[in-house]
Amino acid sequence: xxxxxxxxxxxxxxxxxxxxxxxxxxxxxxxxxxxxxxxxxxxxxxxxxxxxxxxxxxxxxxxxxxxxxxxxxxxxxxxxxxxxxxxxxxxxxxxxxxxxxxxxxxxxxxxxxxxxxxxxxxxxxxxxxxxxxxxxxxxxxxxxxxxxxxxxxxxxxxxxxxxxxxxxxxxxxxxxxxxxxxxxxxxxxxxxxxxxxxxxxxxxxxxxxxxxxxxxxxxxxxxxx
Amino acid sequence: xxxxxxxxxxxxxxxxxxxxxxxxxxxxxxxxxxxxxxxxxxxxxxxxxxxxxxxxxxxxxxxxxxxxxxxxxxxxxxxxxxxxxxxxxxxxxxxxxxxxxxxxxxxxxxxxxxxxxxxxxxxxxxxxxxxxxxxxxxxxxxxxxxxxxxxxxxxxxxxxxxxxxxxxxxxxxxxxxxxxxxxxxxxxxxxxxxxxxxxxx
Numbered sequence: 001x002x003x004x005x006x007x008x009x010x011x012x013x014x015x016x017x018x019x020x021x022x023x024x025x026x027x028x029x030x031x032x033x034x035x036x037x038x039x040x041x042x043x044x045x046x047x048x049x050x051x052x053x054x055x056x057x058x059x060x061x062x063x064x065x066x067x068x069x070x071x072x073x074x075x076x077x078x079x080x081x082x083x084x085x086x087x088x089x090x091x092x093x094x095x096x097x098x099x100x101x102x103x104x105x106x107x108x109x110x111x112x113x114x115x116x117x118x119x120x121x122x123x124x125x126x127x128x129x130x131x132x133x134x135x136x137x138x139x140x141x142x143x144x145x146x147x148x149x150x151x152x153x154x155x156x157x158x159x160x161x162x163x164x165x166x167x168x169x170x171x172x173x174x175x176x177x178x179x180x181x182x183x184x185x186x187x188x189x190x191x192x193x194x195x196x197x198x199x200x201x202x203x204x205x206x207x208x209x210x211x212x213x214x215x216x217x218x219x220x221x222x223x224x225x
Numbered sequence: 226x227x228x229x230x231x232x233x234x235x236x237x238x239x240x241x242x243x244x245x246x247x248x249x250x251x252x253x254x255x256x257x258x259x260x261x262x263x264x265x266x267x268x269x270x271x272x273x274x275x276x277x278x279x280x281x282x283x284x285x286x287x288x289x290x291x292x293x294x295x296x297x298x299x300x301x302x303x304x305x306x307x308x309x310x311x312x313x314x315x316x317x318x319x320x321x322x323x324x325x326x327x328x329x330x331x332x333x334x335x336x337x338x339x340x341x342x343x344x345x346x347x348x349x350x351x352x353x354x355x356x357x358x359x360x361x362x363x364x365x366x367x368x369x370x371x372x373x374x375x376x377x378x379x380x381x382x383x384x385x386x387x388x389x390x391x392x393x394x395x396x397x398x399x400x401x402x403x404x405x406x407x408x409x410x411x412x413x414x415x416x417x418x419x420x421x422x423x424x425x426x
Contacts, residue, residue, distance in 0.1 A: 044301050045301075057298070057300075058298065058301070059296065059298065059303075059305040059307075059312070059314070061307070061310075061311075061312040062310065064310070078314065079301075079303075079314070080316065189310075190310050190311060190312070191311065191376070192312065192314075193311075193312070193313045193314065193376060193379075194313075194314045194316065195313065195314070195315060195316065195379070195383075196315070196316045196317075196318050196320065196321055197315055197317075197321045197363075197364065197367060197383045197387065198318075198320035198321055199320065199321060199323065199326070199360070199363070199388065199391055200320075200388065201320055201323070201324075201325035201326050201329075202325065203392075204325075204326050204329070204391075204392065204395045204396075205262070205325060205326065205329035207392075207395070207396055207399065208326075208329050208330060208333050208395070208399045208403075209258070209259075209329075209333065211396070211399035211400055211403045211404050212254075212258070212333045212337055212399065212403040212404075213255075214403070214404050214407075215337070215339075215402075215403035215404040215406070215407045216251060216254055216337065216338065216403075218404065218407030218408060219338070219339055219407045220250075220251075222407060
């Protein structure tokens with residue numbers, strides 16, 4: 001019975017922290033967006049369909065060569081969830097405005113992979129949405145599970161989005177990938193980086209056990225005295 | 226799966242009761258706290274991680290917004306730092322959220338054979354807030370370093386500097402809660418000044 005009380009108390013206090021998080025959300029004037037309810041692995045709610053509304057509320061980085069004095073810059077965003085890495089590029093409204101899918105360098109925890117995004121064989125980019133095929137640059141093999149769309153509209157710069165399964169970068173341990181960086185020499189020198197900052201939590205949990213055990217042993221010795 | 230977990234919990238409670246009756250208090254503490262931690266990892270970790278990581282991102286983002294150095298997209302558990310032309314997106318996933326540390330601390334405390342229930346409740350809530358705050362401080366320091374020194378410093382900021390801060394504060398908490406009270410209670414031998422003061426010589 002004593003154990004059950006301890007479990008209940010422990011759960012209660014953990015729940016306290018859980019409840020604490022809600023005032024933080026309530027304090028914001030923005031709408032609170034929740035994770036896609038269908039999947040806890042889909043953190044970012046991005047769908048690769050040629051519709052870019054799901055990128056509108058996400059931060060983008062200006063990609064621009066320093067020698068470009070015309071202030072032409074492309075916009076790029078790199079996101080990841082537990083299964084995929086997502087990339088969105090919108091070309092500069094002026095200057096170089098057309099799609100470029102070559103020399104995409106993805107670096108995952110130091111390992112480099114080159115990828116290209118091209119229209120399916122026998123097709124070319126036309127107005128509206130055109131699906132993209134994502135291939136390894138080395139060997140031209142299609143990457144299973146990867147997809148993309150490029151959108152061309154009259155008088156507007158090209159825009160495209162793609163997703164690549166993390167298993168492409170590390171088939172057996174893709175859940176361990178921490179840092180993903182994207183760079184494309186055809187677009188600009190900037191690198192887009194998506195990373196986590198793990199605390200190595202089990203080390204701290206282990207240290208806690210050591211301190212608690214030491215405290216317990218000291219308490220026992222004090223009682224004996 | 227639920228049935229398996231339920232059976233494991235029942236077996237765990239039974240073993241704890243056996244250890245309790247056999248007066249094996251240390252093993253009860255050890256099995257109790259480790260078991261409690263594992264059970265929480267299996268049962269409630271999945272429910273807590275997402276709101277906790279958003280709360281961490283939102284709280285860190287408040288400091289970022291005030292200083293203008295970084296911004297939080299807490300709905301995605303994301304902190305975005307821009308340094309010149311470079312940018313970096315920090316994801317607060319379950320290993321960054323502090324959820325494991327929170328559960329480990331709670332599990333150890335509730336099976337620690339000192340403190341009464343009220344004390345444990347107060348210490349637990351304080352400890353959880355301490356760990357939560359330490360994690361935010363860690364992230365703020367990482368973001369500030371990246372903001373000032375660029376992406377090249379990220380590894381140092383995250384793997385060394387940020388962790389030293391977080392580990393230091395966590396170990397301080399464990400020491401003050403579990404070890405220090407016992408060291409203070411330790412007797413260091415009987416002694417008295419009264420008999421050998423100058424007027425008694």
